[in-house]
Amino acid sequence: MNSFNFLSPTEFVFGKEREKECGKYVRKYGGSKVLIHYGSGSVIRSGLLDRVKQSLDAEDIPFVLLGGVMPNPRDVLVYEGIALCKKEKVDFILAVGGGSVIDSAKAIAMGIPYDGDFWDFYSGKAQIRSAVSVGTVLTIAAAGSEGSGDSVITKEEGMLKRGAGSEFIRPKFSVMNPELTCTLPAYQTACGATDIMAHVFERYFTNTTEVEITDRLCEAVLITMVKETPRVIADPNNYDARANIMWAGTVAHNGIVGVGREQDWNSHGIEHELSGLYDCAHGAGLAVIMPAWMEFVMHHNPMRFAQMANRVFGVPMNFENPEETAAKGIYAFRSFLRAIGMPINFEELGAREEDIPVLVEKFGLGEDGRTGGFVKLSSADVASIYKLAVKAKL
């Protein structure tokens, strides 16, 4: 096990109708003027936005509104949010939505106290040194952004998707009411589930040895997702299954299952180019990329993939031929993804084989670049993974 620091100071406020308390928590964490940041009209139609406003009214906390966050949230709205917050002297940003809304809120939060262009944090030009406080009312179990210090934003010019991270942008509190996720369409629910599982897999496949506790914690989340996801696809109003998935999504990404081990986020990076170019759902892109990445890298340590196959998908362990067990595990994962309605190849996602050179170029490794924790990939490797994803089938 490697050395690490672990800090997860977010207060999670979990359960039915807890959004009615969000004004109280804004007060607790020092907010006196709020930006309510949200996405499409669904939070208006469902009445959620009204309940949030009432909760702030009840605490006499004034607010301004900024909606319109899209999936794969854009830099354009972030600039608008920063300007609005500066003008209105906002000191607390309340994100009401899923990962895209929360990531957009975090970008605004880091941009307000910064004199330069907020994109500097995403392009790697500057480090985040402060941020306005963020709280969330989560409506989608997926990104884990409600408990993380990460944010991913897409620059419209060139559709460049990049991430930034800092302890300063961890939410102070996150209201998590599983009921709010019951109205999600099956496709979005499955995308969220795939994203949650990917967050665990990116931590699970590691070269660090002697990590029994975090291995087992990772498997706990994965086993839960394998059990609970089909239940909510079949019965969208199953509160308890929704609740298990929602808490699994937070545990998957607040850091606790991945400390002390080298991680490998190449699947996320390789996917980002897909959702950047085609504006597809991140989870759907992961369903196509993650198993292809597994196929490409599993020979580096077949036993690690065999262990996953055995413990998560119940594949009998073949100690004499762990590659076989590993391959069956990847097949089981793809079968699971297909069963919950996810695409598993380029065609099903709406991606095109002829774009692979563009995708690889955007990934940005160039001729000699290498990236990765578990296996270091070159541009040629990334192209191979896209090609495996083109022809994937069951």
Place this chain on the structure above:
Amino acid sequence: MNSFNFLSPTEFVFGKEREKECGKYVRKYGGSKVLIHYGSGSVIRSGLLDRVKQSLDAEDIPFVLLGGVMPNPRDVLVYEGIALCKKEKVDFILAVGGGSVIDSAKAIAMGIPYDGDFWDFYSGKAQIRSAVSVGTVLTIAAAGSEGSGDSVITKEEGMLKRGAGSEFIRPKFSVMNPELTCTLPAYQTACGATDIMAHVFERYFTNTTEVEITDRLCEAVLITMVKETPRVIADPNNYDARANIMWAGTVAHNGIVGVGREQDWNSHGIEHELSGLYDCAHGAGLAVIMPAWMEFVMHHNPMRFAQMANRVFGVPMNFENPEETAAKGIYAFRSFLRAIGMPINFEELGAREEDIPVLVEKFGLGEDGRTGGFVKLSSADVASIYKLAVKAKL
């Protein structure tokens, strides 16, 4: 799943030699005058206390010292600590030791800003409204106190052992260097492991249904302990096994594996009377009590015990007779405890059957009292559990 709030703001600083950074973290969390609180001479002999002092010196943070904390920490030293801290205007308490030292530090921390007797918080007369900041340098993987808001203190008059809890006494940071636990004798190591497993079991046996994610997380910790504990008993200097146990101990008790479910802490309460009366190690007392409690209550929900037996100890599931599977699981747990050198009955612990009436009276339910989350126990039930513990064998 039930509604819950989860907040674990402690910063965990994990790895080799990290104690050299504790001055930096005292500074980060606002300490300007420190009480270093510790137990016996072992932290002096090992050089740990010197390293901690040097780390504070390097940050120019002045400190005073108070050693002498005993296992089952006493109120007498707490009073002394409170008086010392008031006199010296201490604003940060750094506990260097195991759960007893940390619990004593927390008691001092809550006592300093309180005008009355700190015991009011333990007797239930008063609620904790503020506390001086606490940090820890952990030397024993066991109590989970490094990440919890709990403290247990023994009142010397009558040897009354009681607990108090509040978010105010959660440590700001906890330095966790697994190397520091390598010098622990096998018996203390095993006591700690038993305590860690008990913290999970007290959360695991619940009447709350639909708790797949927290069930699986609980099992992840238990499976890790079953694998790693015998390794450190056989090879005390196995850093990686020590590291897995140390992080498992924190995860077991910082709350994350137990949210959203009714819990049952009767085993801990019933044990506290044993270590209160005989001054035995808490973990050793739990090794005697926990399986006896399981035997007494398993009929309330045999499937829950059968699930534990199957998933943690690999007992084949007998769906037609889950009581049989459950009983085999309890037997496997006792066998495990015996294998790591723990007592499993009164005689091996040094307790006496004839004291049972005294133990039951101290437990304090009286004639009509009932307590418990999984199964509500009466005084007669508690006596029965003590009796099961008297005659337990393999």
